[in-house]
Amino acid sequence: MNILSLMQRFPDQHACIEQLERVRFDEEPYCPLCGNLHVARKRQNNVVGRWNCHGCSRASMSSPVP
Numbered sequence: 001m002n003i004l005s006l007m008q009r010f011p012d013q014h015a016c017i018e019q020l021e022r023v024r025f026d027e028e029p030y031c032p033l034c035g036n037l038h039v040a041r042k043r044q045n046n047v048v049g050r051w052n053c054h055g056c057s058r059a060s061m062s063s064p065v066p
């Protein structure tokens with residue numbers, strides 16, 4: 001894979017984060033701290049790749065980093 005094919009595959013930050021989430025969550029998002037499946041994508045301006053867990057006290061987590 002060269003830089004051109006990499007840029008075609010991941011044209012922007014969202015495409016890159018979506019791929020990281022597929023690898024990280026194996027298709028179904030979950031909280032890495034408590035294992036809860038009740039998580040929701042954080043909805044704020046300019047915040048991407050952040051999730052809220054409704055099952056534990058950790059209110060925010062990132063998708064690509066454990």
Ligand SMILES: [Zn+2]
Pocket residue numbers: 031032033034035036053054055056057058
């Ligand atoms: Zn949790």
